[in-house]
Amino acid sequence: MKSPTLDPVERRLSQAHTIGDLRTIARRRTPRAVFDYTDGAAEQETSLRRAYQSFSKVEFHPNVLRDVSAVDTSRNMLGSRRALPFAFAPTGFTRMMQHEGERAVARVAERSGIPFGLSTMGTTSIEDVASAAPNARKWFQLYVWKDRAAGKELVRRAQDSGYEALVLTVDTPVAGARMRDVRNGLSIPPSLTLRTILDGATHPAWWFNLLTTEPLQFASLSSWEGTVADLINKMFDPTVTVEDLEWLRGLWKGPLIVKGIQNAADARMVVDHGADAVILSNHGGRQLDRAPTMLELLPSVLDRVGDDAEVYLDTGILSGADIVAALARGARGCLVGRAFLYGLMAGGERGVQRTVEILGSEITRTLQLLGVTAVDDLTEEHATLRQ
Numbered sequence: 001m002k003s004p005t006l007d008p009v010e011r012r013l014s015q016a017h018t019i020g021d022l023r024t025i026a027r028r029r030t031p032r033a034v035f036d037y038t039d040g041a042a043e044q045e046t047s048l049r050r051a052y053q054s055f056s057k058v059e060f061h062p063n064v065l066r067d068v069s070a071v072d073t074s075r076n077m078l079g080s081r082r083a084l085p086f087a088f089a090p091t092g093f094t095r096m097m098q099h100e101g102e103r104a105v106a107r108v109a110e111r112s113g114i115p116f117g118l119s120t121m122g123t124t125s126i127e128d129v130a131s132a133a134p135n136a137r138k139w140f141q142l143y144v145w146k147d148r149a150a151g152k153e154l155v156r157r158a159q160d161s162g163y164e165a166l167v168l169t170v171d172t173p174v175a176g177a178r179m180r181d182v183r184n185g186l187s188i189p190p191s192l193t194l195r196t197i198l199d200g201a202t203h204p205a206w207w208f209n210l211l212t213t214e215p216l217q218f219a220s221l222s223s224w225e226g227t228v229a230d231l232i233n234k235m236f237d238p239t240v241t242v243e244d245l246e247w248l249r250g251l252w253k254g255p256l257i258v259k260g261i262q263n264a265a266d267a268r269m270v271v272d273h274g275a276d277a278v279i280l281s282n283h284g285g286r287q288l289d290r291a292p293t294m295l296e297l298l299p300s301v302l303d304r305v306g307d308d309a310e311v312y313l314d315t316g317i318l319s320g321a322d323i324v325a326a327l328a329r330g331a332r333g334c335l336v337g338r339a340f341l342y343g344l345m346a347g348g349e350r351g352v353q354r355t356v357e358i359l360g361s362e363i364t365r366t367l368q369l370l371g372v373t374a375v376d377d378l379t380e381e382h383a384t385l386r387q
């Protein structure tokens with residue numbers, strides 16, 4: 001039996017055996033509006049609910065009597081080997097969830113040998129993330145703004161700071177309607193209203209950290225006070241087309257990834273215009289509601305894109321078994337968003353590490369139970385979808 005620990009973070013995290021457990025802790029430790037901003041999705045939240053349901057429709061088909069004493073969870077992504085077959089998705093406002101924010105997530109990515117995505121809406125600068133985790137594989141996620149020169153400058157800074165890949169997110173021409181945020185009156189940075197002052201009594205640690213660490217502001221754009229939706233609608237450019245992708249292709253020397261693809265024809269189109277990889281994603285259900293589910297969309301995209309680009313997938317991944325299923329069905333890798341944000345809210349950097357431990361051990365166990373000794377040996381025969 002393990003001896004009990006006095007460290008409250010360790011004690012908390014030792015209770016977390018699944019991502020769902022981390023979510024439960026995160027919800028307790030974080031103000032309602034912040035938890036809801038992370039946990040919630042757009043409109044009726046149907047896109048996200050269906051994504052979760054699609055993973056529960058997976059049926060695994062194991063092989064028995066194989067030696068699975070050692071399994072290899074590594075995967076080639078963008079031409080180099082990663083210890084685990086997933087990446088941390090770019091998420092905005094990460095220091096709002098928990099003050100350690102992007103630096104903590106990037107350091108865990110560095111230690112764990114997986115890519116880290118920094119959002120344009122991140123709360124730590126391109127350069128500060130690079131110096132916090134110099135050896136992490138860092139991807140910079142770009143939104144194309146009305147001010148093209150500002151976007152070009154961000155691309156230059158990411159290139160100069162050694163980021164490996166540029167991720168262009170294309171599912172956000174305008175802000176999705178996240179009804180929980182509307183109802184909670186969420187503003188960035190959180191402002192002091194009667195409700196937030198009362199909340200301070202129930203989440204004192206979160207408020208203390210917010211008020212005593214560097215001010216919460218965007219790393220890539222000048223300060224903003226208002227709602228997320230207003231910010232997106234003011235800065236983001238709804239006129240962006242595939243010509244802008246070609247413009248970026250000309251600016252960026254490394255791998256170019258397009259995130260937010262939701263049908264096979266668009267996947268083909270962006271690959272024909274210079275994308276090296278696509279991420280099938282509906283932004284964690286935070287943009288268009290009733291969008292396709294990525295696990296079901298995957299086969300048609302693989303058919304259309306073939307070997308011309310790598311195909312990644314996100315939205316709704318909450319376990320290592322979800323990742324194994326996506327890989328068996330042909331994805332090169334997965335991205336996780338909420339899974340690591342729950343860890344961050346539950347216990348800062350150590351909480352994010354716990355996320356990786358949980359997902360990693362679930363991937364290993366699922367492979368062993370499937371009778372497979374390497375992620376690369378998964379085939380579509382290992383995972384089908386029940387109708």
Ligand SMILES: Cc1cc2nc3c(=O)[nH]c(=O)nc-3n(C[C@H](O)[C@H](O)[C@H](O)COP(=O)(O)O)c2cc1C
Pocket residue numbers: 037038039089090091092119120121122141169259281282283284285286314315316317335336337338339341
């Ligand atoms: C709180 C939060 C903020 C996000 N911010 C961004 C962002 O700034 N840019 C972006 O491309 N995607 C953003 N996303 C979407 C994620 O990159 C990813 O597509 C999504 O989280 C995957 O779904 P999952 O959370 O179910 O894993 C955000 C997601 C969440 C949950």
